[in-house]
Amino acid sequence: MKQKHILKWLGIALGVYLLYGVLTAILVPLPQKEATGELWSQYEARLSEDASQERVRSIEDTDSALLWRLQLIESAEREVIFSTFDLRADGSGQDLMAALYGAAQRGVQVRVIVDGLNGFLHLQNSGVLRALAAEENVEVRFYDPIDLLRPWKLNYRLHDKYLIADGSKYILGGRNSNDLFLGSYQENQNIDRDVLVVSDGGEGSSVSQLLTYFKSVWSQPENKTITGKTSSQTDALQERYAALCTVHGKELAAVDWEVETAAVTHVSLLSGSPRAEAKAPELWDALVRLMAQGDDVLLQTPYIICNDKMYNDLEALAETRQLRVLTNAVENGANPSGCSDYLREKQNILSRGVDVYEAVCGQSLHTKTILIGDDLSIVGSFNADMRSAYLDTELMLVIESEEVNAALRQESVQYIDQSRLALHDGGTEYGARFEEMTLPWAKRALYTILSVVQRPIRHLL
Structure with a gap:
């Protein structure tokens, strides 16, 4: 009888929590704010400044989207910043993590931030991600991870998708970091678009704006740092990076960024x-x-x-x-x-x-x-x-x-x-x-x- 009594109260408590979770998740975001025009004012102010020298190309197909990301990571000498909504340890996701591992091995500082909900669903138990995070020059964070005490926080997701190399080149667009969007690892894929931007890195440049934005996202108090763990997956990352260099060695070794991009009048974030x-x-x-x-x-x-x-x-x-x-x-x-x-x-x-x-x-x-x-x-x-x-x-x-x-x-x-x-x-x-x-x-x-x-x-x- 005592056990049944305990189970009954546990069931009631669970029901109350679920009701609390559903109601707060729906009601807390319901009041919608109004725009002040602040962002527009910032954009107009940038137009009056001297334009930085920036060059652009669009990236339309999945194979190019993966290869350009690998090329950007391989070109880095100092720093790589990688932000994504949905990274998975599938074929293209492991390619990206292997390339980031290779960059870290040669002394490049690597920072990765992934949306906390997708991180929990797809990467929480990923040995590949843990092996990457264990590397000395790598730090991985989940943005706004699941908080059982504040279930309405599940509504606020990191939807940005970009990759920055050395504060001078970046890819930004709508593609997530998995086989549905990158490479040719599966037959059915989504149609999407990124842009590659090559910049002089000046104070008013779009890459400077993106770096400032990244710092504000990276420093959010809710973020969770993912601890690394050396395992057999570490060897797997090394082997995958070596295989990438073998298969794409020529493309990764030499990219004429100016030839591959076109001059534009202005770029703003x-x-x-x-x-x-x-x-x-x-x-x-x-x-x-x-x-x-x-x-x-x-x-x-x-x-x-x-x-x-x-x-x-x-x-x-x-x-x-x-x-x-x-x-x-x-x-x-x-x-x-x-x-x-x-x-x-x-x-x-x-x-x-x-x-x-x-x-x-x-x-x-x-x-x-x-x-x-x-x-x-x-x-x-x-x-x-x-x-x-x-x-x-x-x-x-x-x-x-x-x-x-x-x-x-x-x-x-x-x-x-x-x-x-x-x-x-x-x-x-x-x-x-x-x-x-x-x-x-x-x-x-x-x-x-x-x-x-x-x-x-x-x-x-």
């Missing part, structure tokens, strides 16, 4: 708050102000999950310019929450004057890019959703260059050709290579159910 807390939508506000500067705007995003304020911003933009969105058709999307919300909100979005390209191209689009007029391109990690605007850390890189803008617009044509264009006036047009894809009834039923069930938590999606 837009960053949200580094804190693991509810945020004012400063980054969204800055993006809207930038979109207002062009008469032809193409917003590429994996999904659209907006509140009324964000919808109103899009409507105001569409009143005075052509505003098109390129996103996944629900038949093609990989995010059930995003697909189900779009099914419910589609008419609301179109009624705002926005035209939407619904892409059906076999692979899910994960790219976050805004093309404004003929000279502004914005690339990074920000999705057109409330999570990016109010909850997660996010980065977007503003590139002023007609050449880059033209190249990215041309790159988008292949996905537009595979799209169904839903026009705000109710019409529909089909791309030259659009192929109708049937949404299975079971998936449609799931999306319909989700569109109702997830309404109370749309602000967390």
